[in-house]
Amino acid sequence: MKRFDSSSVEMRPKMVGQRIKRTEDPRLLAGVGRYVDDMTPSKTLHMAIRRSDQPHARIVKIDAGEAISVPGVFAVFSAADLEDEVKPAVPISTMKNYYATPIWPLARGKVRYVGEPVVAVLADSRYAAEDALEHIHIEYEALPFAIRQVDAVADDAPLLHEEAGTNVIISREFARGEVDNVIAQAPVTVRATFRMTRKTAVSIENRSYLAEWDRRRLALTLHSSTNIPGIVRDALSNCLDLPGNRIRVVAPDVGGSFGGKGSLYHEEILVCALARKLGRPVKYVCDRLEDLSATSQAFDQLIDAELAVDEDGTLLGLRADVIGDIGAYSIYPWTGALEPVQVVSFLPGPYRLQHYRGRVRGVLTPKPPTGPYRGVGRPASTFAMERLIDMAARKIGMDPVEMRRRNLVRAEEFPYRTASGLIWDKSAFQECLSGACDLADYPTLLRERDDARAEGRWVGIGLSSYAELTGIGSRISVAPGMPINTGTETSSIRIDATGAITAAFGIASHGQGLETTLAQVIADELGCRLEDVEIQHGDSALTPVSSGTFASRSAVLAGGAATMSSRVVKAKVLKAAAHLMNVPVDDLDASEGLIYARNSNVSMTFKEVAHAVYSQMGRIPREQREDLIASETYDPYFGTACSSTHLVMVEIDPQTYGVTIRKYVVAEDCGRIINPMIVDGQIQGAVAQGIGAALLEEIVHDESGQVVTASLADYLLPLATNVPDIGILHIEADLPNNIGGFRGMGEGGTIGAPAAIANAISDALSPLGVEIHTLPATPERIFQLVRSATRNAEGV
């Protein structure tokens, strides 16, 4: 038996930093995970929804008479039938000139987008419920509408919400310095109108909801494929007038979200109201057509931006006018400000820039509401800014890497206040840039590109550098006065009488492996074995307030709270053990499930200590005895900067105009890494979605307001053949000043990839003078750009 001295104590194996295999995996791999649609209690009524096929129309009449007599159908509901059952959800905010569009479960009076729920059918099977849909006759009076954001902002545009008096319900400006003067006098300026088109998250599991009403307790349980169970619980408590101890929202295994399941949905309110009304479980599973028509959408930003630089490449000034298409409703709870405001607040990027003005308008259009999707406003802002940087670099004949090197904020300048008021505390901006170049062997890549270009091939290199705020505390809100708290996270840890360790959180893991990573943090801080920790999450009943997992918050906030509560419990355990072992408490430590004295052989297991504390009366003196529990809430107050550089080489096929990615590297500063395998997986997954946004994905509404990309054969997702191997460099530099030293991560790929790929394509086609201003850069778009550039060159 080894003798421990104080130096060897520090070398005990740590879980944080190790590639621990996930505890979630066995059940998911064996096919016994439990997703919402896997549950069908007896007497479940299955819901199907008749959705609007009109972009904007008054509902004149709903005739469901025939539908009721379809075999298997139990009931049919429209908004009028639910008037007394629910109150609307209202996405409040104190923003000036904002209108909080009330959200009802079913369309009242009029419909505002194709796909909006109008009538709900309940039947003994989904098949029967869908049969009934065809027998519902709805008479609409079509109303005028403006489908494009540029048209919807016009003063005389038809209004989607008359009460708002306008379609522009979000309006914000960030400014610093004298940008108009600076641009007017600048030696070099570049300008373009950038368009990032509409996307949707497409989780492979469709949104699914099952509401159960307990008639004994008059209590409701909603099983929801959501990443915000706490937020949904609080909202439904209002909508249904049920106190929080009689309404519970549980997210079981959830098949991805990426933000698409991160808002309150009509159907969630619906299944709850109907389950309570009918006293039977009500289940609704969205199908893929409905998902592509009606789940929240994102990234739809039109950015008119101009950058001024000096002849030596120094950034002088930036101004931008942005129109964000926020769909038909201000989404609950984030409000329609969620994405548009982040576009202008993050546009200056990780650069030194004194003079700036970013204006944004969020405009209502007849489309599903704009909601969270990985990266939120940052993919669009990074696309615009990084394109401008490359355009400026090309104009002055400077290498794009050098251009960034000159302008990225340097270590000695932290904390740096950006022109939009964000604070970069400290992050490895420069090291990520040089790291990505080293990893990719940039000089060799340049030679390869030039050799290929000499052969007439369309090969290009592009990069993007960005910074974002993650792990955000209570100081920063998505929209001022919005009805939720995203800035705190609670960890409640208890060791029970059997010595079992349970840790409950308000987060809601849906693929991020938090059951594993939080257990790693706790094992290190508490001194128990990883396998003895049971992580509970995804359940509004676990903590007094909870929100969920989104905005790259869980490692920082839940990891921080877990650290705090572990330390409190550990202190209690050691205090009890000190008494039991008759050893001074300062001589004790805990590791791998054992409490041991540093200077002797004496040790006890957690189980033995728990048994003594809980089950042996009088073993610990009454006045010293404490339960081995703790509940701590962590608020990092600010956010932490997280940064990265992406570097990519592409080749464009001159026959098909298809883009192949030849090389992709990411250098990321994400602080102290809990599980490198999981971090790599997040980067790879996010880059894949970024590739989708750059090359493949686009939700299209045609001029008649119909969504024409409502299948996976139209809305194209990246496949294994579209995504390359990704070289990843982790820079665990100067750790941030939060508990644990973690930075949030996970969204970086969608933020960095579209910009880097757009730059690479522009570089590849630069001999033709083609610039990418719109994404996705589909073969059709590239073809049109090349053809038009070629014709211009030929004077056609």
Add this chain to the structure above:
Amino acid sequence: MSKRVSITVSVNGQSYTQLVEPRMLLSDFLRHELGLTGTHVGCEHGVCGACTILLDGRSARSCLTLAVQTDGADIQTVEGLGTIEHLGRVQQAFRDHHGLQCGFCTPGFVMTITDMLLHHSLDTDDEIREALSGNICRCTGYEHIVNAVRELARERASFK
């Protein structure tokens, strides 16, 4: 409602005889009639591959197959490959390489790979990615899945 039809089908080695509507999808039959919810439904139009099972030994989309088409057939689903206590070889490789995040597409991948290992050349990464191109994963970006398949393919090669 159309007349129900009796089918007898073997699933993971166990025989089931049931009455089904002709229009019932195999995916719904497996999930809701037999309670084998490991097979997942992602699109119901044959694109995402989450519903992939083995039908008479070859991979098939259960969302594009009618239950009545499987009368007399032999079906294998992910539940037949292993258990929590004893994961099958493909499942274990996924665990070792972190080839899953939310787990929803995973059963479909595992069944596809089971078929590919038996019937396809997987000597290069390009061949592996091609073999996986009928299954969509939104979480992983595929690289760790490719790593898992590369290991399985090498193992298969060493048995030859």
